[in-house]
Amino acid sequence: MGYQLAKDKMESIFKKLQETHDIYAPVVKKGDGTFSEVDVVRYDKVTSLDEIEWNKKSDYSFKEALLSINETLFYFTEDETTVPKGPTKDLLIFLRACDMHALKRLDQIYLDNKFGDFYYQRVRARAKFCLMGCSKSCESGYCVSMGTNKADNYDLYLKLDGDKAFVDAKNEDFVTVFEGETKQDVTPDYVTENKEKVTIPKNLSKATKDNPIWEEYGSRCIGCGRCNFVCPTCTCFTMQDIFYKDNPKVGERRRVWASCQIDGYSEIAGGFEFRKKQADRMRFKVMHKHYDFEKRFGYSMCVGCGRCDDVCPEYISHAAILNRLAKEEG
Template identity: 60%
Template sequence: MGIYLSNKEFNNVLKELGKEYRIYAPKLFKNKGRFSDTDLVRYDEVYSVEEIEFNKKSYYSPKEILLPITQTLFYFTEDKVIEPEMDDKKILVFLRSCDIHAVKRLDEIYLKNGVEDPYYKKRREKINFVLMECENSFENCFCVNMGTNKTEDYSLFVKKDGNGILVKVKGEDFTSYFDIGEEIEINPKFIEENKVKVNIPDNLDINIFKLPIWSEYTSRCIGCGRCNIVCGTCSCFSMQDIFYKDNEKTGERRRVWASCQIDGYSEVAGGFDFRSNQGDRMRFKVMHKIYDFNKRFGYQMCVGCGRCDDACPEYISFSCCVNRLNQEIKTS
């Protein structure tokens, strides 16, 4: 069962939740898009239902809530190390089904890959999911083929309905907040079909490294790294030690998002770069998403959100690349 709330009633609930939680959701930023007079949808803290963008896919994934773009791990002096204080508030984040599945992928990398990452774990333990329904499949999405179009992993389901909000409460921690409103039958509807279809080859192995299709990306890809930055499952970072000018023996260690598509990522000691051209980098990314991760954890890393296709300035399509790869293997 669920309840129906007016916008005003729902905003009152958000206000009460805000005492205990920081609430994040897709938010529309006017004239902040890539091109002139275009808008941008990205995740930000919200305080009312009017701020939440229900109808458009966010350009960036919500992973920066869990993995800040730049994160200070600790401060250091000559004789001690100090970890930064964490906000006491818990986190409530509005996510679509594919993005909930993307968090599962990050959990595998940061919590179940041999060693738990303590910084990720602290933030992860604070997060609760609010499921957002997709009315229609967005451009470039292929979540159905990736099996990420449905989920039961959420504490709340929220749907905008005219001048009100439909809410289904699953998490016991939220029951007291929603002990109001008209009780109705409500369940989320999930996307059953995408316009984009992706067929992942069943017999992938390292022999595909020699296929000629990768050389095409050497000339097409400009190595900007946008595909990695908007991706909900890319998890790589670099480490930086920042030394303060007033005392060069003190400073802080940060981790910063990195991209396997940009110069310097695969450079090793002595200056050798073992993936120096963009074709090799594209191959590495694609194989990591549909082969390496699957081989280790038993399911695909890519969730089919299509953001990499949305963001690429050279109109390189990940879904087309996988389908071409499938065709190449069939005919070879």
């Protein structure tokens, strides 16, 4: 159901929603970038519409609002374990169309991948999503090529235009919030063309592992893992057991974000490491997103947000790798 209302009224509704929801959205973090004079757009809890960054793509994805970077799974003593309590309030997360498609990938991995993840399930069950439209393409994104430039599985859509707000409420919980407001057809803004265009390789196979492209790009990669941390669909993690100083038999187990690109990630007991060379790690990441995942679930893991290209200190372009593979592999 679409509505038009004054921005001030929307702000009042926004405040009211905070009584039942923790609201997360992209905000500008002054001086938190690579250098002290560089800003970064990152997700954080917001209390006002004016705090939200509406025009720039976030440097980090919405993922950290659903999946804690450092999450305690349980506390343990000598005799028992205790699982921490989950969220008590619902979540409302603002994101763009490409990230709505990334949500589908996260759900596939954590909910529909044979066994559901308990910790993700209890947060996801409380989460609702507000779509932010894209009036123009970002510099590095290739969502049109990936078919992720449009999304209609949102709970709420919100657009601010001067002193007016335009809303499309799909979730019944939100429809009741806007009762009495002026009804109007509202269609989300979306891009129809990107500056970055990608041809998706269709004939990847196990033989693609021998393509010299991996050595070429692997020689440039420094294994920092930044591409994984900003990606909205990467889900690699490691486990840490923390033992308390006052009693070394008591502590907690944590799940912590990790990267398949860093040295030692694929090392197992006994010291064997599956992917020692950076070229092998680069191959694994790309092939997992565009071969393994698609072969298993029927669609690519990548949503074309372009964040990995933006953040790479070696200017390695995932889009360029795909175009090379499409040309060389077919």
